[in-house]
Amino acid sequence: MLTEIKNTKVLKVHPADNVIVALTDLPAGTSVEYEGETYVLPETVPQKHKFATASLQPGDQVFMYGVLVGKASQPISKGGLVSTRNLKHAASDYFGKMKEYQWVAPDVSKWVNRTFMGFHRSDGQVGTANYWLFIPTVFCENRNLEFIKDALNKELGYGKTEKYKNYTRQLVEMFRNGTPPDAMLTTDLQLNEEHFNTNRLFPNIDGIKFLTHQGGCGGTRQDSAILSSLLTAYIDHPNVAGATVMSLGCQHLQLDDFQREIYKRNPKFNKPLLMFEQQKSQSEESLVTEAIKQTFVQLIEANKLVRQPAPISKLVLGVKCGGSDGFSGISANPAVGYAADLLVAVGGSVLLAEFPELCGVEQELADRCVNNEVADKFVRLMKSYAAQAESVGSGFDANPSPGNIRDGLITDAIKSAGAAKKGGTSPIVDVLDYTQPVNKPGLSLVCTPGNDVEATTGKAGSGATLILFTTGLGTPTGNPVCPVIKVSTNTTLARRMKDIIDIDTGDIITGEATIESKGEEILEYCIRAASGEVIPKSVQLGQDDFIPWKRGVSL
Structure with missing residues (x-):
């Protein structure tokens, strides 16, 4: 492992490499001295790109990180820029395990007794957060989840900033007051913050999350089975206190099968799990209000769980x-x-x-x-x-x-x-x-x-x-x-x-x-984030991205 960069202009990552990385922009004509070799660059090598350590002919192999990463498709001179016009992807074939591996572990004497403040689950898992989930077994229930999300988040203190709503409100007012479009573009509008998550009703519940998706029916049975495995995995996740599941009733992903999947994954599962089926309800209104009421009662119980020390x-x-x-x-x-x-x-x-x-x-x-x-x-x-x-x-x-x-x-x-x-x-x-x-x-x-x-x-x-x-x-x-x-x-x-x-x-x-000093800094940050002492930016922004993989071709 490379631990330190001593030349701040260029870097050869591995001794076996025949390319060198530019750590800064290197104009054409630059003379680079590196490990006893001189390279005069015939063209500009932009920062982050590579140049060849020796002349290469079409078909010659190119190595970086000590492995085959491509083959030359055009002649490349010594010091020449390696780019898509002269290099094509290539990789070595691979088989099963060919040799034994010996690992030299880093010194962890300063870490062995470290702890973080986590949420302990009855099955022995420890979470770094405490969330309640709303999950639809089929996309038909996404609309009901949107109603519930709109009803719960702001009232319970989980609503995110409304600065963009406020921003838009200013534009609406300008339009109503007859402001010309050109003036709107040149006016310095105020982007006022208006947070709602500073006074949570349930301080030990980090958020209520809504896992809307486009599956559960209409696709293959394999798609529904994979979705079921994923959704049950999220309910069983150490960072989850409990879940409310919304079902239409006629979809591929049936509630009985869904519940069996949970206990198949974790026979010790005992989190609160609320399940509602719309086709058995009296109305949409009764479905949504009952889901809100029962969830609220369970949130009161889930809020009783507090962070406690756990080994990292x-x-x-x-x-x-x-x-x-x-x-x-x-x-x-x-x-x-x-x-x-x-x-x-x-x-x-x-x-x-x-x-x-x-x-x-x-x-x-x-x-x-x-x-x-x-x-x-x-x-x-x-x-x-x-x-x-x-x-x-x-x-x-x-x-x-x-x-x-x-x-x-x-x-x-x-x-x-x-x-x-x-x-x-x-x-x-x-x-x-x-x-x-x-x-x-x-x-x-x-x-x-x-x-x-x-x-x-x-x-x-x-x-x-x-x-x-x-x-x-x-x-x-x-x-x-x-x-x-x-x-x-x-x-x-x-x-x-x-x-x-x-x-x-x-x-x-x-x-x-160095890589080591930065690695230690990263682990230290992880411990603080796991303890709730720092909130990562993606959490602050409410970046709740969720896309199930259907096992089709996705790169």
């Missing part, structure tokens, strides 16, 4: 990246990976997902698996996922977005090799299919898409109680039940989008911090 080994940390850039695999991801290693070393759990963004490092991950059974499951899921994508003409090589490419991630293998750094270096103890619960301490892989919201939705479904989300370009993604902590790869982003960024790792790029 009870934390389940999901790691995710989105809006990634050419610095992601150099600063934020390895720093998060070091925090993950620290947590694993004290007996905690870490979840690394996004299978399309593990392309090119599969063999490395298979070799880190604790046994052949775990490695074989990973290989089977990866190959099945890849084949499904290729069958519709969209392999993993199509994964990088225009924003990724513009900021230096020009092949999926480059993106993936950097993305995998979030998982640290510890052995892989388990591989979980979508919605399977984590039940072993250590690092587990979770099969999800790379799509930001689908991945965070799936990670929470497997039991993540906090998610560390790295970003180089900026993304507001959050989750209804699992606090999402945003970690920026560069200081420019952290300053520009300070309303969504919690932690800045840009000082690794400038050489002012």
Whole structure:
């Protein structure tokens, strides 16, 4: 693992690499001295992009992070910019576990006795928050949930800011007063804050969350079964106090099957669970009012639970990246990976997902698996996922977005090799299919898409109680039940989008911090967030993104 950047202009990440990363813009004609070699750049190499350490011919392999990330499609001169015009995605083949893996765990003497203030559940799980859920078994109930949401949130003190309503109100008043459109555009309107969550009626309930979705009927029975597994996983989540379930009655996802799914997942389940079926009610009004009344009574009981100390080994940390850039695999991801290693070393759990963004490092991950059974499951899921994508003409090589490419991630293998750094270096103890619960301490892989919201939705479904989300370009993604902590790869982003960024790792790029020091800072923040001492920006913004994966092709 790279621990320190000594040259603040360029960086060769791994000794086996034949590309060098520009840490700042390097104009054409720049002479770069690095590790005894001189490179004269024939063209500008933008910050976060790479140049070749030697002349390459079409078909020559390109390595970064020590793995194959592409093949030259055009001649590339020594010092030449590596881009989509001269490099195509390529990745090494992979098999099952090929060799034994020895892990040197970090020193965790300062962490072994650390605790956080969490919500203890009767089955032994410990939450970092305490939420009540409203869940529709079918999209037909989304409208009723909207009524209930509008009725409960503001009255109970969970309403978010109405600054945009106030802003719009000013425009309405200007229009009514005859203000011309041009004057509206040039008037400096006031963006007044008006919060409602400062005086919660139930101080030990962190929020009421509404998991509206578009499933439950009309699709395949497999879709409904997967949705059922996901929704029951959220009800069973350590951060959830109880749930109100709204059903129409005739949908694929029946209440009896849904309830059986909950107890199949957790035979010890004993949270309050309210279920309502509209086709058995007297009217929509009676359905909604009864759901509100019964939920209110249960909230009174759920509010009696208070935070108590728990060892940090009870934390389940999901790691995710989105809006990634050419610095992601150099600063934020390895720093998060070091925090993950620290947590694993004290007996905690870490979840690394996004299978399309593990392309090119599969063999490395298979070799880190604790046994052949775990490695074989990973290989089977990866190959099945890849084949499904290729069958519709969209392999993993199509994964990088225009924003990724513009900021230096020009092949999926480059993106993936950097993305995998979030998982640290510890052995892989388990591989979980979508919605399977984590039940072993250590690092587990979770099969999800790379799509930001689908991945965070799936990670929470497997039991993540906090998610560390790295970003180089900026993304507001959050989750209804699992606090999402945003970690920026560069200081420019952290300053520009300070309303969504919690932690800045840009000082690794400038050489002012190391991966280890930043990893410790990240874990310290996680402990404070898990205790309710700090509220991550995504939670403050009410970023409750929830998209179930139908197991179709999603990158």
